Amino acid sequence: MSTAFSGIDTSFDGSVACLICDDNDSELVSLWKKGTDHLLYVDVEQEIYSSLLQKDSSELKNFRVASLILKAIFEKFLIKNISGAIENRTEISHSSLSEKILDLLKNSKKIFPKLNEKDVDCCRVPLIHSGSNFDKDIQSQSNDSIVESSVIVCELGASMKHYCCSVSRTFLVDPNTQQEHLYDTLLQVHRVVIENIKVGNTLGSLYDAAIDYLESTNNQELIKHLHSDVGFGIGIKYCEEGYLMESGNENVICSGMAFYVRICLHELTDIDGEYSMLLGDTVVVGSSTTINLTNGLSTSTSDIVYNAPKKEKKKKKVKKTPRAMPQRKSERNKPRYVAKVERAQSSGFSLRDETIRVVQVGQRRLRSTPSRTINRNSNEAKKRKKNQKKLEADMFEEVYSSIRSGTYMNRRKEFVIKDPNAYQSGKNYPREARRNRIWVDMKKEAILLPISDYLVPYHISLIRRVVPKENELRIVFKHPGSKATQNETNHHFTHPDHLFVSEFTFRFDHLEYMKSIVSRINEVRKNVIARQKRILQRASLQEQPALQTFPRNSNQIFRLDGISMRPPLPKTKKAFGRLTTHQNGLRYTLGNRNVDIIFSNVKNFILQKARNSLIVVIHFDLIHAISYGGKKPTKHIQFFSEVGTSSMNLNGMRSSGNDLMAEKREREMKKRTNRKFALYAKKIEKVSGIKFESPIPQFSFIGAIEKKNSVTLYPTTNCLVNVENTPFLVITLDEVQIVYFERASLQLKSFDMVFVYKDPNQEPTHIASIEMGKIEHLKDWVNSVGIKFYASPKSLNWKGIMEAITSNPEDFWFRRKGWKYFDQIRKNEEREESSDEYNPSGEEDDFDIEESSSEEVDLMDEESDVEISDISDISSEEEPVRRKRKSQPSNSERNRKRRRRS
Numbered sequence: 001m002s003t004a005f006s007g008i009d010t011s012f013d014g015s016v017a018c019l020i021c022d023d024n025d026s027e028l029v030s031l032w033k034k035g036t037d038h039l040l041y042v043d044v045e046q047e048i049y050s051s052l053l054q055k056d057s058s059e060l061k062n063f064r065v066a067s068l069i070l071k072a073i074f075e076k077f078l079i080k081n082i083s084g085a086i087e088n089r090t091e092i093s094h095s096s097l098s099e100k101i102l103d104l105l106k107n108s109k110k111i112f113p114k115l116n117e118k119d120v121d122c123c124r125v126p127l128i129h130s131g132s133n134f135d136k137d138i139q140s141q142s143n144d145s146i147v148e149s150s151v152i153v154c155e156l157g158a159s160m161k162h163y164c165c166s167v168s169r170t171f172l173v174d175p176n177t178q179q180e181h182l183y184d185t186l187l188q189v190h191r192v193v194i195e196n197i198k199v200g201n202t203l204g205s206l207y208d209a210a211i212d213y214l215e216s217t218n219n220q221e222l223i224k225h226l227h228s229d230v231g232f233g234i235g236i237k238y239c240e241e242g243y244l245m246e247s248g249n250e251n252v253i254c255s256g257m258a259f260y261v262r263i264c265l266h267e268l269t270d271i272d273g274e275y276s277m278l279l280g281d282t283v284v285v286g287s288s289t290t291i292n293l294t295n296g297l298s299t300s301t302s303d304i305v306y307n308a309p310k311k312e313k314k315k316k317k318v319k320k321t322p323r324a325m326p327q328r329k330s331e332r333n334k335p336r337y338v339a340k341v342e343r344a345q346s347s348g349f350s351l352r353d354e355t356i357r358v359v360q361v362g363q364r365r366l367r368s369t370p371s372r373t374i375n376r377n378s379n380e381a382k383k384r385k386k387n388q389k390k391l392e393a394d395m396f397e398e399v400y401s402s403i404r405s406g407t408y409m410n411r412r413k414e415f416v417i418k419d420p421n422a423y424q425s426g427k428n429y430p431r432e433a434r435r436n437r438i439w440v441d442m443k444k445e446a447i448l449l450p451i452s453d454y455l456v457p458y459h460i461s462l463i464r465r466v467v468p469k470e471n472e473l474r475i476v477f478k479h480p481g482s483k484a485t486q487n488e489t490n491h492h493f494t495h496p497d498h499l500f501v502s503e504f505t506f507r508f509d510h511l512e513y514m515k516s517i518v519s520r521i522n523e524v525r526k527n528v529i530a531r532q533k534r535i536l537q538r539a540s541l542q543e544q545p546a547l548q549t550f551p552r553n554s555n556q557i558f559r560l561d562g563i564s565m566r567p568p569l570p571k572t573k574k575a576f577g578r579l580t581t582h583q584n585g586l587r588y589t590l591g592n593r594n595v596d597i598i599f600s601n602v603k604n605f606i607l608q609k610a611r612n613s614l615i616v617v618i619h620f621d622l623i624h625a626i627s628y629g630g631k632k633p634t635k636h637i638q639f640f641s642e643v644g645t646s647s648m649n650l651n652g653m654r655s656s657g658n659d660l661m662a663e664k665r666e667r668e669m670k671k672r673t674n675r676k677f678a679l680y681a682k683k684i685e686k687v688s689g690i691k692f693e694s695p696i697p698q699f700s701f702i703g704a705i706e707k708k709n710s711v712t713l714y715p716t717t718n719c720l721v722n723v724e725n726t727p728f729l730v731i732t733l734d735e736v737q738i739v740y741f742e743r744a745s746l747q748l749k750s751f752d753m754v755f756v757y758k759d760p761n762q763e764p765t766h767i768a769s770i771e772m773g774k775i776e777h778l779k780d781w782v783n784s785v786g787i788k789f790y791a792s793p794k795s796l797n798w799k800g801i802m803e804a805i806t807s808n809p810e811d812f813w814f815r816r817k818g819w820k821y822f823d824q825i826r827k828n829e830e831r832e833e834s835s836d837e838y839n840p841s842g843e844e845d846d847f848d849i850e851e852s853s854s855e856e857v858d859l860m861d862e863e864s865d866v867e868i869s870d871i872s873d874i875s876s877e878e879e880p881v882r883r884k885r886k887s888q889p890s891n892s893e894r895n896r897k898r899r900r901r902s
Helices: 002-006 027-035 045-053 057-088 094-106 177-195 203-216 220-225 378-405 483-487 511-540 657-688 772-784 798-807 809-815 820-834 850-862 891-901
Strands: 015-018 040-043 120-130 151-160 163-173 229-233 244-246 258-270 273-285 290-292 337-340 355-361 364-367 439-441 446-451 454-459 463-469 472-477 503-507 559-566 577-581 585-590 593-598 602-608 615-626 634-642 701-705 710-715 719-722 729-732 736-742 750-757 765-771 788-791
Touching: 057 094, 057 151, 057 163, 057 273, 094 120, 120 163, 151 273, 163 177, 163 258, 177 203, 177 229, 177 258, 177 273, 177 290, 203 220, 203 229, 203 244, 220 258, 378 772, 378 788, 378 809, 439 511, 446 503, 463 511, 472 511, 559 657, 577 657, 593 615, 602 657, 602 719, 602 729, 615 657, 615 729, 701 772, 736 772, 750 772, 765 772, 772 788, 798 809
Parallel strands: 015 040, 736 788
Antiparallel strands: 120 151, 151 163, 163 273, 229 244, 229 258, 258 273, 273 290, 337 355, 355 364, 439 446, 446 454, 463 472, 472 503, 559 577, 559 634, 577 585, 585 593, 602 615, 615 634, 701 710, 701 765, 710 719, 719 729, 736 750, 750 765
């Protein structure tokens, strides 16, 4: 040992870098410490870890292969076993599923034959959990309980050459509305965190972004159910210490780092009991974008929701129904006939003819089939496809010319809220305030904080949030560059280059005093936010010209009496007023109050008669919003009259003579009211020069607006309208750029329509839950009104798309070719569906994924860099890897084989 120390220069007095381990009292270590006691040891463990976090291309290949292994196990084993247990009602424990997954990872040849089994390992024990008592720890294990048909959480982890990758998903079995809402919120928080993983951001800002989203969407009650972190760094270690995505972590994200984004909502409760939700993906940070390696596993609601089979009930004896009304002798021998739907000549568009088989039964006409059968002509399909190509070329030419001329986006004037000023000097401070206590000034809307024995005032509008925790109060402020100020475009800092305080933390001895301060701050914040909203609403209003009235006795005044208005004046819900026409507008009079509508501010004028409804409506869609009676501004004003009451006979008996007379009077009243409103609409049209639109009931369809109750929508000559139920909707077709059909798959019962406008600053209109049988009708209608449409079986993130367009329209239209990018995704998906493997026997192996998976590994090995298109993160789900197509036998070969067998 002495010869070993002879080579160490005792005169050297510098510091030596080393990895300091735990204390060890062995003889060798003690001898080493005596010989080198003059040296200064510096622990460089953290520095080495930080340098290893940035991966090169060879290391990233290992991440890709590990993600493919997890995807294969999820799709071909785990999902198949869970769905089979649910459908067959078989009992299977969490631990047994976990052990089978461990066996697959040990025998990786079953998954990828080309891989070496020594390179593949399990980096975390598979977690399968359902029901209560969920362990939210990152290394939790499965218990021996049976898989329940409720909320099932699955988390797997695999490593390739010691590089770890992990993924977690949640499956819902017969979910209720609360569970679906919570899962949608979980998805959005997951998306927000991944969007904020950018080079230069801190890990603490990711957790703050998740909290901000929950607060902005009124989901504050979920903050206590959110895990203390939203992910961590991953690499050679499953969890890199010091790189947790938790509040206050100042470590900066660099290019080449890998993270496991893990969003956990635990201890959730409803009627069925306690449950938890988990969603996680492994991502890699690129120079300009973030890549989600495990995005191939779908997270959409349609793919993770399962319906458990219901128990068969004994059939009950059905009572015989009374006979139908007998036919007349003259009608008994009448043959069946075919009724044709007439075309709407005045609508400006046309749909193909439809034939409906109708059977004459008594005095009623019954359809012989439950749904309409449509025989599509191939020539019509070719014409529609040709017209769509022409419309697409015209659209691109129009956009390119507007971008070059600088008229593509309409710049809107924004009202700016400047820095508030609560006190002119310290003399104006309230007398009750003390130096060592926090004081909330309700009148001045300010808070005085004790800092170094001085009271420092801050206006309430600058507070971002208040977080009480045990005996500590954390006050977070807004500042230039923070997430809150980026979303608030109306807030303006006078001196953005100055230093700003990010947050303060105060400790309290009395918890009741702390609670009173928090309640006061929240109360003042609520008042300030409401006042600022009113200021912004008033600033958005534009002054209308004055109404030029006719003299009272003039013959040019047209009146419509006994009508109501929506939205109504305050405290006048069921009141009736008078509508009169004047030189440049209309005036609605109710008592001493007037509401004026100027013709120059009217965009669309709709008249909807009472056919299947109980009201007749004259609706005005305005260009600029107006406000009346202290209500919030609105662009939709309508005047209506009721023509009946909503009632029905529930006893199943025939109507009496009085009921028949009431129905007859109601029909006559409908005719009179329809005629009266139609005459008045023609008079308005004559005075104003604005042509009114009439809905076409033959082409109506049912859809949900703003994710609310379903309403009936009617096309008109130039619009698509819903003026019968709230929320009102009037879409001007000339302002629409494209129509996008989402979830357009024959396997689903419904689809969605998204109207994207020519002005990218205008938010797209989403109509959801449309019956799938209407999709061809609507495609024909959209094509006939001269609008380009696209269709895809997936949904898109429209907020991200519109932000990408407004931020850099040249890149979206010139470099990405605009909407063709998403159309190309649809074509690739259709190619995949058409290239499914041919399997005439219908038999399928339990774990037959060797060919597709090995092909994917070869493709991944050929790549050297982690690159992704800047626009690819806009779509909700990435384009799947195309599988290798098997050569299928031709018809002649099949016939030859049959002859040989015979």
